[in-house]
Amino acid sequence: MVTEKTLREALARYTARTGMTLHDPVAALFDMDGVLYDSMPRHSIAWKQMCDENGIAADPDEFYALEGRTGASTIDILVYRQFGRHTTDEEVRRLYARKSELFKAMGRPIVMPGALSAVEAVTEEGGKPVLVTGSGQASLLESLNLDYHGAFPADRRVTAHDVSHGKPHPEPYLKGLEKVGAPRDRAVAVDNAPLGVESASAAGVLTIGVRTGPLPAGSLLAAGADTELTSMDEAAELLRMIFNM
Numbered sequence: 030m031v032t033e034k035t036l037r038e039a040l041a042r043y044t045a046r047t048g049m050t051l052h053d054p055v056a057a058l059f060d061m062d063g064v065l066y067d068s069m070p071r072h073s074i075a076w077k078q079m080c081d082e083n084g085i086a087a088d089p090d091e092f093y094a095l096e097g098r099t100g101a102s103t104i105d106i107l108v109y110r111q112f113g114r115h116t117t118d119e120e121v122r123r124l125y126a127r128k129s130e131l132f133k134a135m136g137r138p139i140v141m142p143g144a145l146s147a148v149e150a151v152t153e154e155g156g157k158p159v160l161v162t163g164s165g166q167a168s169l170l171e172s173l174n175l176d177y178h179g180a181f182p183a184d185r186r187v188t189a190h191d192v193s194h195g196k197p198h199p200e201p202y203l204k205g206l207e208k209v210g211a212p213r214d215r216a217v218a219v220d221n222a223p224l225g226v227e228s229a230s231a232a233g234v235l236t237i238g239v240r241t242g243p244l245p246a247g248s249l250l251a252a253g254a255d256t257e258l259t260s261m262d263e264a265a266e267l268l269r270m271i272f273n274m
């Protein structure tokens with residue numbers, strides 16, 4: 030449950046680690062997979078099948094630990110581990126296209142329960158939502174307009190195509206701040222993956238970790254989150270408090 034104490038502790042932790050004070054928040058940076066969409070189980074299945082088809086050994090659960098990386102980075106890690114060499118651009122294109130095709134075939138993406146309320150909590154209090162994802166999955170990016178009623182226009186999206194360094198590097202979240210001209214002490218980030226939390230935390234924004242998958246309790250705090258919640262419904266409550274400050 031989210032209380033005033035949750036908010037106070039998150040603000041205190043943010044100040045202790047950055048030396049800054051969150052004030053007059055103007056932007057909320059949202060990760061996509063595992064935050065806006067309940068898409069991770071399908072991603073995991075699609076990655077595993079693509080690996081099976083290409084003679085790459087993989088465990089379906091390891092994709093939760095790799096989550097946040099760009100597709101190219103994930104493919105390079107898998108190929109290097111299996112074959113002891115780095116990928117070629119052609120191979121990345123081919124394997125990522127196959128993984129994307131398998132993912133898309135699983136049907137219409139599932140909106141994460143509570144996520145629409147979380148986005149609305151921000152817009153209703155005058156804040157701007159910004160998408161910050163390592164994904165380049167066209168089928169999901171296209172669904173956003175419909176599912177989130179235009180809350181993420183094209184000029185407020187950072188995707189795999191916009192960055193040279195994916196998460197856990199801070200670049201994606203720093204680019205997200207740039208998109209709306211927000212200083213880092215006037216924005217918050219919401220991410221579900223350890224590498225995503227690490228990226229947001231390193232970018233210097235107050236970082237809300239939301240454990241929507243099978244990770245153990247405390248893993249997002251350990252990655253640098255200022256608070257760790259267990260659902261997007263809780264994130265909606267906390268965001269409303271923050272944008273009401």
Ligand code: MG
Pocket residue numbers: 060061062063064096097220221222225
């Ligand atoms: Mg995610």
